[in-house]
Amino acid sequence: MMIEKSSGWKEEFARRLNEGGPWDDWTLYKMAYDVVKDQLITDFSGLQAPKFLTNIQFLDHQIDAARTVIEKMNGKAILADEVGLGKTIEAGLILKEYILRGLVKKALILVPASLLTQWVDELNGKFSIPAIGCRKKNVPFEQYDFVVMSMDMAKRSPYREKIYEQDYDMIIIDEAHKLKNNKTQTYQFVQGLKKKFCLLLTATPIQNNIFEIFYLVSLLKPGHLGNIESFQAYFRKGKNGLQEDEYLKELVNQVMIRNRRQDTGIEWVGRHVETIPIQLTEEEQEVYGMIEHLKERINLYSNSFVMTTLLKEMCSSKEAAYLTLIKLKEKVQSREEREYIDEIIEKMSQLDVNSKAEKTYEIIQKAKEKVIIFTEYRATQLYLQWYLYQKGIKSVLFNGKFSKNKRDWMRKLFQDYADVLIATESGGEGINLQFCHHVINFDLPWNPMKIEQRIGRVHRFGQQSDVYIYNLAIQNTIEDRIIDLLTNKIDVFEKIVGDLDDILTNKVEERIYNSPNFVSNFHFEDYGLEDQLGFT
């Protein structure tokens, strides 16, 4: 057993005895003794930090999460609380605890660029951790003990190399679901970091398929789940690949903490989800049909993903599809192909009705309150703003690329002036809009977790009234497929990770279409969606 005796005090005492002083004050001697006594970590378990953080009101689930991570998971964990439950607080608490115990002297926090300032402010303001944000090129971050940096910056040279040279005791990664693919530069960068303690924060640990969880877990516990080949084999065998889910679920729970809103003992408002079917006009249907036939009429590289994208864009707005069609025209070889595309563009420009937009207008009218609309496409965003303006409705736009100031300003405009906020996907990060409780998903993403994140903007701590979600889906189009796929993915998530609040409809079994087009008849390869596979 290593016993370390420090001799600093003895040497200094001997010196002072020799020289007859100087001697300290008795009062200060007493006070110093009390300070040391007060700061002692008296037990192997339990947290010290809350004692020092009297300015924060910790919720029970946050304290429990921190204790579990420190006492049972040895400081390496996936924090996967639902959106709005305070993962940042949990991470800060864990970091502070380790600092107080002298186990962490240097830490690196990797976050999306849009959240950098928020993290620096929280660590300094709430936890008294002297963190600096590293945005610009020439910050000598190696001189600081607590560094917050954007992941995009950290994984590139020369930062990457400098980071590897440092000796960080703890790594915290926010929005860690971006590490789901082990072939990316980001993943390999993180894999190469020494992880004495490590926290991965994400509200959505599985987005598309269960192999993502393998890669996340492997960052914390290399080998915990065997290697990727045996893992895949294990889950591919048998028709019902998810039969072994109990085992996997248990393993996942050993490294992951997931608190749900309902577990926190706080009163949460209700969530009402409706999927609203939309019928295209004849003219719209015609254009859609022509785009569907592009696959046969155009001779391009076999990647049919472009076709799928076009169909999805067409379901959003003709403005969204237009640009893609123009780009496609530049790529094709023959005159016939170009003419066919021109025909589509011609027919498209004659459309004067967007059925989805009309339905949106109906919903806004009925709601009589503020509404947020999420769309995947910038072009649709602009179109909707124009369309609503014609109807006398004021709206503000919201994009992820806005600076913090601009985002705050837009939020204020929405709160005080406009009735509608139209946001693109990346606008989903980092804004809290508890004063609004209607959300329209104008376009549905492939990934149910994105919907959960969108809803999380309003369904969070501080929301006073029930929340209404409207998912728009056009009948007899690719949006059918998306709904089916989403339902399946939610199913997988719930089996492996745990329950989710309603994302699609309040009744999970309900399919809005009576068509026999179930997922099992859906050929993913036709649509370039091979990566959506991952199980069965």
Added chain:
Amino acid sequence: MLAEQIHDYLRTFFSVTDCEILEDTPNHLTVQLTSDIDKRIMNRPFYWQFVESTKAQPNPLKVTFITKRPENQEIRGEYIHYGSTRMHQIFQATKDLGSFVQLYENEEGASLFPWIGANFKVSYHTDQTKEMLFSLGINLIHGSVKSNFQDLLIGLKLTNELPRNAYCLPYIVSPMRAIERLETAIENYIANDDMTWADEAKKRWEREQEILDHFYVGVEEKPEIYEIEKKALEERFQPRIKIEIVSGGLFYLK
């Protein structure tokens, strides 16, 4: 610590360190710092370097510490609470300024026995930590050791100056030798203490190493990542004990 306790602490600290207290209300404390205290707690090393190199007149800060934010007023100053960095610096300054004492029991004409008192912080470290504080005293005439020495001292009237007509008995055990005896006492205590914590930590370590190795079964040339992880495990789990004297002194008691 509550706001009032912080306030009391600060008031005592600044009084004892000769920093003039200019304002003292239930909400705040305004203090004129001395150069020494300014250097210790205000974290402006560049300013003091400047003063030193230009031999300028030092201008220590006058600071307002807000211990309790008032509801309606606005006070200009620095909000200070138990976990704030400034408080941490003040605690550190307290420790630095209260580590070495030579004190006499204040009684006229008494015969005073020399004692060495030392406060030991013992830490048990692995992936978890436990700390203990032991206050021991040893009589330098007959060599007997007393525990909970600090509790005994608090009950006495002690002073920095030799009281009038008091007589200090010369020591038989030298102070440094006495300290060594106290260290031995601590080491004996540790030797007899329950070390289950270390065994349990080793078990956790073995399990984690097993999992790590499992992944690399059959891999001849283990990649660098493996070595990095292995080293990290060792750093984290290796049980170690630290003994540190945090404060102590020479005491002349009845």
